[in-house]
Amino acid sequence: MTTPLPTPDLLTRNPLPPGEHLSADNYLNHSRGLWSWLSTLDHKRIALMYMAGILFSFFLGGIFALLIRAELFSPGQNILPQLPDKIISGQMTYHPWQDTYNQVFTLHGAIMVFLFIIPSIPSIFGNFVLPIMLGAKDVAFPKLNLASFYLWAAGAVLFIGAIAVGGLDTGWTFYTPYSIKDSDAVFAGVLPATAGAFILGFSSILTGINFIASIHMLRPAGMTWFKMPLMLWALYATAVIQILATPVLAITLLLLIAERAAGIGIFDPTKGGDPVLYQHFFWFYSHPAVYIMILPAMGVVSEIISVFSRKHIFGYAFIAMSSLAIALLGFLVWGHHMFVSGQSNVASAIFSFFTFFVAIPSAVKVFNWLATMFRGSIWLKSPMLYAMSFIWVFTIGGLTGLFLGALATDVHLTDTYFIVAHFHYVMVGGTVFAFLAAVHYWWPKMFGKMYCETGGILAWFFVFFGFNLTFFPQFIMGSHGMPRRYADWSIDAWKARFPDADLSFISHNIHLFSLCHKLSTIGAFLQLVGFLILAGVLIHSLVKGRLAPRNPWGANSLEWHTSSPPPLENFKHAPLANDPYDFQSWHWNDDLHGFTQHETPEPGGAN
């Protein structure tokens, strides 16, 4: 992919910034050909390769989501077919249609969690901006970085294999004994999926190592810990979790594979094993994993709120420390996924107690963001719309977590749609909205092109409204008792069991559930419209977008002190450390349609 040389007409409308040449050499056009990409050690190209794979995974996981919502539009079997089973006495037999549903929701969850959400912000935006924010040429270990990408790709291939082989219907959580009993063959669906997740884990671990090393070793003189942009604190805290927690998942998956392939008996009760032990091992990773998902998102929001309020972030030290607090406290709460599993009351009480502690640092961040906006100069561009949407939906997601942290209310709400709504509010509303904010914020830097702002706002509107319509009704049907992972809620199940009974005790529920499911499905398809519009806006930007100035937003972290897109080595001259939240030196330039600094020539400025 190359940036087209500006035509004379484009030049008149968008003169290049002082110091940039016509034949701007940047990381995109520096070398050509597929091999130059596949063998690159440049963190920026690696970020784009991740972006291609991760966006494809989001698309794939999204297809499965739409299949779920289309199926659940009304009770009974709707669009999902019965999959063929085997031939008996010359006749083809079929699996019940619910098996298809179970595989669809499993694949949706597994793809979204492992292939999309966990790597999304760190592997794309972390990789792209972390070295540049440090004023460095690259991460500490560029070859390790490329290896991390190929590990991600290998894990992704195995997941696609799991889809092809079929039969994966355990839910993304692979709970035992169901996940060790269900298969015809050892190599059916569960094996490639767990192998894929195992390999993906290493991508995560190695990225974490790279980021920690980079932040420790590559900060320029003057950039003390408390002078880094908060995005780096967020990535650092995330990396700590990636390194400490992911190995536990790896071992858990190996034990699961060993149980299936060799019957070692650790989780199988018929062999003296404990199925609940699996849950402890699984959630010991998977709870911290959700903080891997949300901490980078909060880092993005801190950057954007400050820049688009044109005001120094409020409470820098508290926001930085809250990231670390969340990372550490996040290791103490895994049992809150297991309050009804039969674990001891003492354990449940302790997990509930710590769960409330980990809620507080997130609230601290939200209040600091609001204080940043107070008396700021608020610029309602697409990145800011997504960042503000994050505050709206993350607040709902976080507050609904309080219902779940309290034991008495969790007993009623766990394993219902209330949980589904809660985690989608924090994972989609949280991570995905921040991901989209990051896309809109760093797009000009990454590709040197602006996008159509009106299109961006239109897409945002559909995504935001559609998202809330999809998931808010799910809280209500959940608290009314609609269990999760149900293919159906129709009266049929009741009629089959109690053909002569008066079923009026269930009919109110069925009506309520049906209404909520309908609203939810409509919301999902509105989100689809939004994402399609967004895809159009971004493709149009690449093809025909206006050239981007170095600093369209007036930000001050170091990536905005180099050209858009940056040169291969990120900077022409090594920049000096600065206060990333001091925007005073930047002023709007109408010709460039961006911000410039009055002082020349050294980017960064003295501090």
Next chain:
Amino acid sequence: MFLTLAEQLTGSALLPPSASANAPTQDWLFYFIWYLSVFFFVLIVALMVFFAFKYRRKHPDQQPTGIATHSTALELAWTLPPLAIVMFFFWIGLAGFMDIANPYANATVINVQSQKWSWSFAYPLPNGGTFTDDQLHVPVNRPVELVLNSTDVIHSLFIPAFRVKRDVVPGRYNHVWFKPTQPGEYPLYCAEYCGTAHSLMVTRVVVHAPGEYEQWLAGASRSAFEELPDDLYQQWRAIAGEADFAAFKSKLASMSKELAEKAEKLKPPFVIGEEIAKKKNCFQCHSIDGSPLSAPTWKGLWMHPVPMETGSPVTADENYIRESILDPAAKIVSGYKPQMPTFQGQITDKQIDAVIAYIKTLK
């Protein structure tokens, strides 16, 4: 107070009607958190939207009016009070949880067996023995203890109206306690994903008014056919058609008053067999019209040779059917998976006889 306010404000409550003694504490906490959440959400979003409008940038170069970058006082103000509030949530949450997680004295103990994909409840009979049913019957205003066990994968017993949920785990016994407070019927769901028919693993909870629980148990646990004297039972067992049954009934009626009463409640063995099969959830996997589901069809099964996974075909006689019910893993039909749960302890010998009589009619 919170509850009625909630109902008034939201039209219909966010929770289904409750019917157990532990529910009010749980519901109180739910609404308390709800109102606090609404308060904080509205506060945060209102401030955010207000700031976005009041301080909106009219020109890209417009400077902000505020310069404050930190305030320890503010940080403490929005850290410590929320911490206190959530500690209160923890405390009430723990208290409410203890209501269903700790034994009640003198509870009626009901054993719950779950398997893919049905529930089986074993009620202790006053004179010893147990009666097994597929629905949960409980007495109102008396504590109940459910002892939960699964024979295969993890399930979860969920009764929304009682605000009760507990996983049912193979290899161990989990317990849950509650006291129903409202007679009526309520749904019971499986709340832990367990495979194909997870969403079909539902049943009904019946809360009996005072005195009626014992009445129900006495009536349901007695089945006319199981109380026939041995020689008459053997005759009843052999009945193959409606005409024979009518003749049997009139014979009984003429023998004694007692037997005449029994005859009134009696049904043919093949009818009883179908009822039992329905209650025990056999039709989830076995069809009666020849279509292959996840288990062999019963149509044309009786006295036919059945191909085995290993070894030579076996004739489907009484012994084969009985063994298939009590020890299904002993013989696996060719082309099918060994996934049928055992009904040992959940079905009596006479009930098996009735099921066999039913299968005989499926030609």
